[in-house]
Amino acid sequence: xxxxxxxxxxxxxxxxxxxxxGLRTVESTLDDSLAKVLRLPExxxxxxxGRTDAGVHARGQVAHTDVPLDAWAxxxxxxLYRLSRVLPDDLRVVALCEAPPGFDARFSATSRRxxxxxxxxxxxxDPIRRLDVVWNRRPLDVAAMNAAAAQLVxxxxxxxxxxxREGASTVRTLLTLEWRRGVDGLIEALVVADAFCHxxxxxxxxxxxxxxxxxxxxxxxxxxLREAERSSSVMVMPPQGLTLEEVTYPPDAELAERAxxxxxxxxxxxx
Amino acid sequence: xxxxxxxxxxxxxxxxxxxxxGLRTVESTLDDSLAKVLRLPExxxxxxxGRTDAGVHARGQVAHTDVPLDAWAxxxxxxLYRLSRVLPDDLRVVALCEAPPGFDARFSATSRRxxxxxxxxxxxxDPIRRLDVVWNRRPLDVAAMNAAAAQLVxxxxxxxxxxxREGASTVRTLLTLEWRRGVDGLIEALVVADAFCHxxxxxxxxxxxxxxxxxxxxxxxxxxLREAERSSSVMVMPPQGLTLEEVTYPPDAELAERAxxxxxxxxxxxx
Numbered sequence: 236x237x238x239x240x241x242x243x244x245x246x247x248x249x250x251x252x253x254x255x256x257g258l259r260t261v262e263s264t265l266d267d268s269l270a271k272v273l274r275l276p277e278x279x280x281x282x283x284x285g286r287t288d289a290g291v292h293a294r295g296q297v298a299h300t301d302v303p304l305d306a307w308a309x310x311x312x313x314x315l316y317r318l319s320r321v322l323p324d325d326l327r328v329v330a331l332c333e334a335p336p337g338f339d340a341r342f343s344a345t346s347r348r349x350x351x352x353x354x355x356x357x358x359x360x361d362p363i364r365r366l367d368v369v370w371n372r373r374p375l376d377v378a379a380m381n382a383a384a385a386q387l388v389x390x391x392x393x394x395x396x397x398x399x400r401e402g403a404s405t406v407r408t409l410l411t412l413e414w415r416r417g418v419d420g421l422i423e424a425l426v427v428a429d430a431f432c433h434x435x436x437x438x439x440x441x442x443x444x445x446x447x448x449x450x451x452x453x454x455x456x457x458x459x460l461r462e463a464e465r466s467s468s469v470m471v472m473p474p475q476g477l478t479l480e481e482v483t484y485p486p487d488a489e490l491a492e493r494a495x496x497x498x499x500x501x502x503x504x505x506x
Numbered sequence: 507x508x509x510x511x512x513x514x515x516x517x518x519x520x521x522x523x524x525x526x527x528g529l530r531t532v533e534s535t536l537d538d539s540l541a542k543v544l545r546l547p548e549x550x551x552x553x554x555x556g557r558t559d560a561g562v563h564a565r566g567q568v569a570h571t572d573v574p575l576d577a578w579a580x581x582x583x584x585x586l587y588r589l590s591r592v593l594p595d596d597l598r599v600v601a602l603c604e605a606p607p608g609f610d611a612r613f614s615a616t617s618r619r620x621x622x623x624x625x626x627x628x629x630x631x632d633p634i635r636r637l638d639v640v641w642n643r644r645p646l647d648v649a650a651m652n653a654a655a656a657q658l659v660x661x662x663x664x665x666x667x668x669x670x671r672e673g674a675s676t677v678r679t680l681l682t683l684e685w686r687r688g689v690d691g692l693i694e695a696l697v698v699a700d701a702f703c704h705x706x707x708x709x710x711x712x713x714x715x716x717x718x719x720x721x722x723x724x725x726x727x728x729x730x731l732r733e734a735e736r737s738s739s740v741m742v743m744p745p746q747g748l749t750l751e752e753v754t755y756p757p758d759a760e761l762a763e764r765a766x767x768x769x770x771x772x773x774x775x776x777x
Contacts, residue, residue: 245633292634315629325633358586362516362596363563363749367634478634 236304239338241330243294245366247475248325251289261287264326265298272317273302273310284340284482285347290474292367295481299340337491342498346410348481349426351440351472356420368421369476375422375447377414382453383446384412387439387460395462396439396469397432404500405432414443434471441470507575510609512601514565516637518746519596522560535597536569543588544577555611555753556618561745563638566752570611608762613769617681619752620697622711622743627691639692640747646693646718648685653724654717655683658710658731666733667710667740668703675771676703683710705742712741
């Protein structure tokens with residue numbers, strides 16, 4: 236049977252989501268803990284909505300796993316409580332339940348919402364907030380950043396902002412890209428797309444920061460978008476400013492069809 | 507001349523405010539950095555509004571220091587910028603300026619505002635928020651905690667909630683003690699007093715938590731307040747939930763008089 240897992244983590248201490256030999260990753264830590272609390276002989280394996288890079292955080296990450304029916308029948312009720320005791324304090328599972336039929340954490344998802352957090356206060360970041368905020372020493376013009384952002388919204392080939400993978404499409408639909416200034420120098424980008432390619436959010440943010448600092452014009456971002464390969468002029472921003480906030484799924488009746496069509500139209504790895 | 511310093515820190519990596527040989531403290535880190543950016547032969551020495559314990563955080567801490575006029579004349583303009591480059595990322599100076607006449611960071615202060623942050627979500631704390639929030643595994647009844655809190659507000663001898671010091675008064679005026687429930691299991695205590703004795707906030711919070719968990723009645727807190735010495739029945743809560751948010755001063759014309767009267771009526775160490 237399939238379980239849906241809702242989780243969050245501070246990415247600072249993890250080498251990203253995906254398992255890698257000898258490294259502490261979110262996937263391996265969660266997979267091992269699930270085996271423990273469900274009394275499985277081996278980690279059950281995970282599929283995730285957004286494969287976050289090293290240092291990237293998540294608040295509303297979603298994964299699924301397939302486990303034997305009897306393991307869930309015997310240990311399911313106590314599993315969430317046991318996880319809260321077993322997991323390290325930089326990783327939290329907030330919900331664990333039977334997935335509806337046709338659910339696939341990765342391919343059923345209709346959109347992913349990320350936030351990128353910057354601070355341009357000349358005195359630096361509030362130390363208590365520094366885990367998920369990147370200090371930008373130069374002041375940023377948020378209106379100019381929004382003018383740049385507006386040119387990226389819509390369905391485009393984002394190849395200029397992505398690490399290319401063989402055979403994988405880099406066409407994505409960017410639904411929202413908005414910059415907002417908060418208190419104490421905090422500046423947040425709200426970024427929503429059907430899915431993201433590798434490095435895409437951090438590259439888009441880097442392009443907007445170049446505009447916000449006055450090094451580039453807003454129109455330059457549109458020029459980059461029309462380039463036919465990864466652009467060397469775009470800075471990839473540091474991972475610690477990026478948080479996966481939410482993954483959206485369609486109504487249960489459409490989960491299976493959505494997964495089928497996403498598999499058909501997208502290749503490679505979703506983020 | 508006297509400088510007023512406004513600062514904040516993540517207390518996790520410091521052995522408290524006060525200098526101690528061989529330990530990393532906020533006072534020694536800041537004092538050394540001031541000497542560096544003002545080109546002083548020795549650390550100038552600091553007086554602080556709230557002497558926080560090891561692990562306690564601050565967002566609106568205030569301190570003062572006395573420095574030679576020529577050092578400030580030569581290096582004052584660039585000092586704040588230089589501090590932002592020199593200080594570690596768990597300590598931030600947000601303002602540095604000439605203090606008004608009669609200003610004493612400790613004795614001129616009219617009130618201190620602290621927040622204590624708890625989370626009673628059964629699944630634990632959002633990992634990104636864990637620096638300044640304490641997980642309480644048992645659910646808390648905020649209405650009962652506020653009923654308990656109401657009995658402590660006002661001018662009282664808080665000796666039952668304090669580490670006693672010889673010759674120091676433990677009479678304080680608790681101006682505000684309010685519990686509020688936020689999202690995702692977050693529960694915050696807003697605590698304001700003219701000044702606090704050692705351990706006072708964390709002991710008061712511990713008493714309220716005992717009530718919130720249903721282990722004690724709200725009236726019990728009033729009984730503790732009437733005890734004539736430190737109560738062994740009150741739990742001192744962990745330091746990482748506590749943040750000094752703000753220190754309030756009177757109008758400039760009253761700074762000196764306020765400092766004189768506070769020195770007269772209070773002994774020992776203010777927090």
